[in-house]
Amino acid sequence: xxxxxxxxxxxxxxxxxxxxxxxxxxxxxxxxxxxxxxxxxxxxxxxxxxxxxxxxxxxxxxxxxxxxxxxxxxxxxxxxxxxxxxxxxxxxxxxxxxxxxxxxxxxxxxxxxxxxxxxxxxxxxxxxxxxxxxxxxxxxxxxxxxxxxxxxxxxxxxxxxxxxxxxx
Amino acid sequence: xxxxxxxxxxxxxxxxxxxxxxxxxxxxxxxxxxxxxxxxxxxxxxxxxxxxxxxxxxxxxxxxxxxxxxxxxxxxxxxxxxxxxxxxxxxxxxxxxxxxxxxxxxxxxxxxxxxxxxxxxxxxxxxxxxxxxxxxxxxxxxxxxxxxxxxxxxxxxxxxxxxxxxxxxxxxxxxxxxxxx
Numbered sequence: 077x078x079x080x081x082x083x084x085x086x087x088x089x090x091x092x093x094x095x096x097x098x099x100x101x102x103x104x105x106x107x108x109x110x111x112x113x114x115x116x117x118x119x120x121x122x123x124x125x126x127x128x129x130x131x132x133x134x135x136x137x138x139x140x141x142x143x144x145x146x147x148x149x150x151x152x153x154x155x156x157x158x159x160x161x162x163x164x165x166x167x168x169x170x171x172x173x174x175x176x177x178x179x180x181x182x183x184x185x186x187x188x189x190x191x192x193x194x195x196x197x198x199x200x201x202x203x204x205x206x207x208x209x210x211x212x213x214x215x216x217x218x219x220x221x222x223x224x225x226x227x228x229x230x231x232x233x234x235x236x237x238x239x240x241x242x243x244x
Numbered sequence: 245x246x247x248x249x250x251x252x253x254x255x256x257x258x259x260x261x262x263x264x265x266x267x268x269x270x271x272x273x274x275x276x277x278x279x280x281x282x283x284x285x286x287x288x289x290x291x292x293x294x295x296x297x298x299x300x301x302x303x304x305x306x307x308x309x310x311x312x313x314x315x316x317x318x319x320x321x322x323x324x325x326x327x328x329x330x331x332x333x334x335x336x337x338x339x340x341x342x343x344x345x346x347x348x349x350x351x352x353x354x355x356x357x358x359x360x361x362x363x364x365x366x367x368x369x370x371x372x373x374x375x376x377x378x379x380x381x382x383x384x385x386x387x388x389x390x391x392x393x394x395x396x397x398x399x400x401x402x403x404x405x406x407x408x409x410x411x412x413x414x415x416x417x418x419x420x421x422x423x424x425x
Contacts, residue, residue: 222365
């Protein structure tokens with residue numbers, strides 16, 4: 077059996093998906109794949125079911141926002157872990173703010189259910205096919221996505237702060 | 245060890261051989277203020293300070309609050325110690341509603357009183373946004389001495405409260421303000 081280096085895994089995925097893998101890099105020795113959002117589900121499915129790589133565990137799903145990159149404002153990041161081979165892989169998919177949707181991976185990993193709900197809760201990223209996509213951490217009445225950069229972090233109902241003490 | 249006991253001072257009244265007359269308000273106030281059953285609603289570090297206050301070193305029991313009531317139905321005093329997230333707000337309010345009158349509320353620490361350092365989207369900016377508060381204890385977190393001072397101030401309130409206060413227009417208006425019947 078060949079040794080599972082990052083280069084080998086990247087090559088194997090490139091052979092499978094071709095141009096849909098937009099880039100592969102190794103920040104801090106961790107294989108990071110930027111993929112076309114339409115195939116993110118397929119890539120994760122491939123990594124999970126591949127007889128060599130055997131990714132059994134989805135460590136994390138999270139979001140990020142880059143308002144300055146037009147057409148790629150939101151990013152969904154998946155952290156995958158192969159317990160058999162002790163390999164971690166990061167998969168990123170950039171999606172536009174106008175249609176912030178991506179396919180759910182909760183059919184592959186049940187743990188994605190809550191993590192995708194959390195990502196929706198804070199960034200408003202819509203996971204298509206998710207069985208129960210509603211708020212998980214914040215109050216149900218909240219009418220915005222608090223970690224988006226267009227909203228202030230501070231609470232608007234605060235009454236005891238005087239602006240002059242904070243240089244405003 | 246000394247066995248000397250401190251006995252609460254009797255309220256002002258008319259005294260003679262074999263009788264003592266005073267206001268029933270004052271007698272009831274005296275009894276209530278020395279037998280407050282607190283309900284601790286502790287969510288974070290202020291709660292730890294409150295545990296020290298209850299413990300043997302600071303001994304809150306000296307003030308008649310021997311028994312913590314962990315059921316709001318039997319509690320007189322709600323002690324809110326710690327950060328209250330917005331999601332916790334309705335829970336806190338429900339606990340308050342479950343308490344029987346007369347009831348008092350003490351807000352321990354900066355977070356419960358104003359939101360403290362957590363000026364952020366997820367934190368309630370002071371519990372007085374959802375329930376009325378009688379005494380605020382400042383500090384981050386306050387020392388047990390401060391919490392005891394707050395409870396002694398509550399005792400003063402309890403002692404001097406007229407029995408009909410909770411039927412007054414003023415009190416009803418306050419409750420109305422919070423949407424509480």
